[in-house]
Amino acid sequence: MSTSLSSLAQLPATRNLATDAAVANDSSKPDSPKALQDRFLTMLVAQMRNQDPLNPLDNSQVTSQLAQINTVNGIQQLNDTMSLLAGNFSNLQLMQGSNMIGHSVMVPGSTLNLKNSLGAAGFSLDQPADNVQVEVRNAAGQLMQRVDLGSKPAGVNGFTWDGITDQNTQAPDGKYSVKIKAMQGSAEIAATTLSLGQVVSLTPSASGLQMTVGGLGQFGLSDIKQMI
Helix, strand or coil: CCCCCCCCCCCCCCCCHHHHHHHHCCCCCCCCHHHHHHHHHHHHHHHHHCCECCECCCHHHHHHHHHHHHHHHHHHHHHHHHHHHHHHHHHHHHHHHHCCCCCEEEEECCEEEEECCEEEEEEEECCCECEEEEEEECCCCCEEEEEECCCECCEEEEEEECCECCCCCECCCEEEEEEEEEEECCEEECEEEEEEEEEEEEECCCCCCEEEECCCEEEEHHHCCEEC
16 A cells, blocks of 8 residues: 645635625615615705704714714725625635545545545644554454555555555455554553545535535535645
């Protein structure tokens, strides 16, 4: 078995913030800060025109109402800014994700897909291991092969399997499960198994961009541990 995996690429993306900010503050929108202020001033003028001469509008009331409309304006502008940032972040994620389509990625999971007598998977270590042992089992739980990979560094590590079992027979193509046992001296240390698959599509969702990895399911951007 051998390791041959590369690091996750950083994918930049840009958007015209100035243009979006202008759209967010467009006074033609019924809920824009300018529209809110115009409606308030219209109502205030009407109230002053129709006030009782014997009981005129209190200056303190006007001051209080003006303060309130300024607070509303501030909140509305903050909401517009947050919406703008959220929209730009979603677009950034979409552009990043689109560059991953067709690439193979490492994601959390214990599945190894054997195709044409070749399969690959991986594991992540929080700390270096003196020895890492890999077990490959078929769908019935039968042990296909157990191999010691030797010492491995902390981080993401990959390995391949040619489908040759401990009985020196060729395993058929299909899905197999992987179990990792990592040791540091006489103590077992934490190891997370990783599956390898190809990104085939993207799906925006309320929780963020979801990527469909062929044969493995859907994953978020944060689930991608490595891209090849």
